[in-house]
Amino acid sequence: MGGIISTFFSADTIRPILFYVGGQAKYIWGLKGNLDDLQTQKENLIAKKLDLLNKVRLAEQQPRIRRTTTVELWFKRVEEMETKVENLQKEGDQQIDRLCLGGFCSTDLISSYDFGKKVENLREKVIELKKEGEAMKEVYEGLPEGAAVEKAVDRTIVGQESILDRVWRCITDQEKNEEIIGLYGMGGIGKTTLLKQVNNKFCSEEHDFDVVIWSVVSREPNLKQIQEDIGNRIGFSTDSWERKSFEERASDITNTLKHKKFVLLLDDIWDSEIDLTKLGVPLQTLDSGSRIVFTTRFEGTCGKMGAHKNRYKVFCLGDDDAWKLFEGVVGRYVLNKHPDIPKLAEDVARQCHGLPLALKTVGNAMASKEYPEEWKEAIEILSASASKFEDMEKKVLSSLKFSYDNYEIEKTELIEYWKSEGFVDSSSGWGVLGALVRACLLEEAGDRVKMHDMIRDMALWIANEVEEEEDNFLVRAGVGLTDAPKIEEWEGVKRISLMQNEIQSLPQIPTCPRLQTLLLNANCIANITDSFFQSLPSLRVLDLSGNLYLTELPVGISSLVSLHHLDLSFTGVRGLPQELKALVNLRYLNLEYTNDMSKIPQQLISSFSKLQVLRMLYCGSNHQPIVEEGNVLSDDAESLMKEIHCLEQLNLITMSLHGSRGVENFLKFPKLQNITQALSIEDCNSLPLNLLHLANMEHLEQLFIRKSNLEDWNVDCAGEVQKMRKLHFVTIYECSNVKDSTWLVFVPNLKWLRIFDCDDMEEIISVEKFEKLSEVSEMMGELNLFAKLELLELGNASNLKRIYRDHLPFSQLKEIRIWECPKLKKLPLNSSSAKGRKMVIRGYKEWWEELQWEDQATQNAFSPCFMPY
Secondary structure, eight states: OOOHHHHHSOHHHHHHHHHHHIIIIIIHHHHHHHHHHHHHHHHHHHHHHHHHHHHHHHHTTTTTEOOOHHHHHHHHHHHHHHHHHHHHTTTTHHHHTTEEEETEESSSSHHHHHHHHHHHHHHHHHHHHHHHHHOOOOOOEEEEOSSSSOOOSSSSSSOOOOHHHHHHHHOOOOTTTOOOEEEOOOOOSHHHHHHHHHHHHHSSOOOOEHHHHHHHHETTTOOHHHHHHHHTTTTTOOHHHHHHHHHHHHHHHHHHHSSEEEEEEEEEEEEEEOOHHHHHHOOGGGGGTEEEEEESHHHHHHTTTOSSEEEEEOOOOOOOHHHHHHHHHHOOHTTTSSSHHHHHHHHHHHHTTTTTTHHHHHHHHHHHHHSHHHHHHHHHHHHHHHHHHHHHHHHHHHOOOOOOOOOEEEHHHHHHHHHHHHHSOOOTTHHHHHHHHHSSSSSEEEEEOOOHHHHHHHHHHHHHHHOOOOOSSOTTTTTOSSSSSOOOGTTOSSSEESSSSSOOOEOSSSOOTOOEEEEEEESSEEEEEETTTOOOOOOOEEOTTTTOOOOOOOGGGGTTOOOOOEOOOOOOOOOOOOOGGOTTTTOOOOOOTTTTOOOOOOTTGOOOOOOEEOOOTTTTOOSOOOOSSSBBBOOOOOOHHHHTTTTTTOOEEEEEHHHHHHHHHHOOOHHHEEEEEEEEEEEEESOOOHHHHHHHOTTOOOEEEEOOOOOOSSSSGGGGGOOSSSEEEEESOOSSOOOOOOOGGGGOOOOOEEEEETTOBBSSSSSSHHHHTTHHHHHHHOOOOTTTTTTEEEEEEETTOOOSSSSOOTTOOOOOEEETTTTTTBBOOTTHHHHHHHHEEEEEEHHHOOOOSSSHHHHHHHHGEEOOO
């Protein structure tokens, strides 16, 4: 019998039959079920792939986020697995047809057995691959910081394509020995714009440089600042460098850069050589491919800096490019308003002689001129000065005396300067400021403005030309001076700016009968000789602010009988001398943050009968006033307020109030409330000031509250409260018994909100109280919470649980800072909050990791915003 079997079945045939009989029958009788389960597992795997793919794609919409290599490899393996399953499934119907005996046998045992085994193995692999996807925790990651930080450039850039390409090739061509590259040309011609474009190409083009460093040099180089710019780009923070000497910093820079391939971009070098080795730049690495690129107004500087072969002159634009730029700035809307305007506009553009900054400035000024007569008038004005434009480069460069880095200044502060100088009256300052901004003579930066150096140079040049005299101005701002310029340089000058230096004393006695403005702010001045001011009879503006070591004023300040503007803010001055009474023309007095002030003589403030602005916020906040007869500084401030109340021309004050009596006295003088711009309140256990008072202070912009009881600041009287539209900045700190600050709903234009050390605070806006305002809301208009908020800072509030229950749009929000708020587990954000804005969220890492989110989309949207303390 065995011989008969062996005759019909070979060994290869018998082996699978024996396995079949021995327990492998499931590959055949379970084939149909296994194929169905394989399809189910494939669908589950595809679903998991889509889940992870959606998560990755959502994250990749954020800047500097990419999928991990692990998940990318898993996606490829899933695609391969899908193909294998589909190919196997194509044979399924044929194999099912071979089954017989109710599916327990096959007409081709070997084929069915092999196919069934493949199905089972593939099904297990599909299940295992899905488990791998489920186990993946990190599917995306942040990109490492790029070699360069992108710089903002003008929307309209023409005529620089050719020189940009040449400079780029010069930088990236490693076969040529072109280590130092100089770009030179007159001020305002576009050198900085060109260098910014070079910088930005490192963000978009392929290259092999490790780091690109940007620093602005300016007329009188501040080597310490250049060192900091380099250090910040290669990982040295300002904090870690504070205690190091210049030489130690240079050593740090050398030891780091010698191991890197770098590009150093230096903007606006003047006619002095910059000793790069002294800064710590290892010039020997230039042989290995590193590059230095700089801009300057002087061709001679190229030689001094070592750009012997590779120097490129940046020329004025040709007629076609100049017109293209001018046309883009003015806009087709105005050019098409009248058939005569295009021809007139071409004439105006030609008057700018191809100077990009002039084309932009004039173009912006003409962008609102819709009548041909306005264009003809512009041509007449420009033509009258044609001789000055014919040889613009020589004329301007020979006349330029001063230039310094952009200095931002508060708009209100600038207008006060203008008033004190007599340039504008009290009603025209903002109009002039707006006109200068629209004409691109000033650049806006929030509540501040700044001026381009070329515009400043031209303004100084014109000012000197008008009076046909030179040396009207002496400007040495922000150049690191430790001593004031020699007294001979002061003679004959009308305006002097020595701000932002490190000048320690003023021991000499200048004789400057023409001097009208003296800016000494942000220095280290500790001593001023008594006779320093005796020969400055025409001085109208004196700014000593920011000199923390200045503790007393010389009695000789009484000689400044023409003085209109005196700024002593942020100084260490401890008392005002009686001699200040001689300043009968004073219109502006700033004593803000003179924290050590302890004495102001009686009848001194009231003697300034022409005073219009008096700033006293945090004046004397660090010390108890000297209790003696004749001192108007006291806790209740009653004497001071009476004197201030007598000043008939006063239209703006800032004040600090202490204790309940101080606040009560303030409320006795409605005039003072009406002109208060900033108010600080401290140590009020029972605060007489309520929301009605606050709402009636129509000009209040800043409010600081410390160690005061705000329990009575509820919204029960909301029907009588008007919105506080001018209030922009609110700081509340060390206030107990305050569970919320729902009253802030009446501050629609709030920009900064800072709350610290309020342990009883549980929520910023109470939902219960806010809902009770629904009727009032209809009467007052929509209460749009925090619509203008730019900064939200909350700190050391141990019981704070939430800011608000629902998510908020935060359309203007720039930064959130949270510290020591352990119960604050959720922010009022969703994926649509702060849409389209670059926002920063600062906090401790532990707090951030425990934060709860509205949904995954919200977490994905704000994860890139976090910056740990």
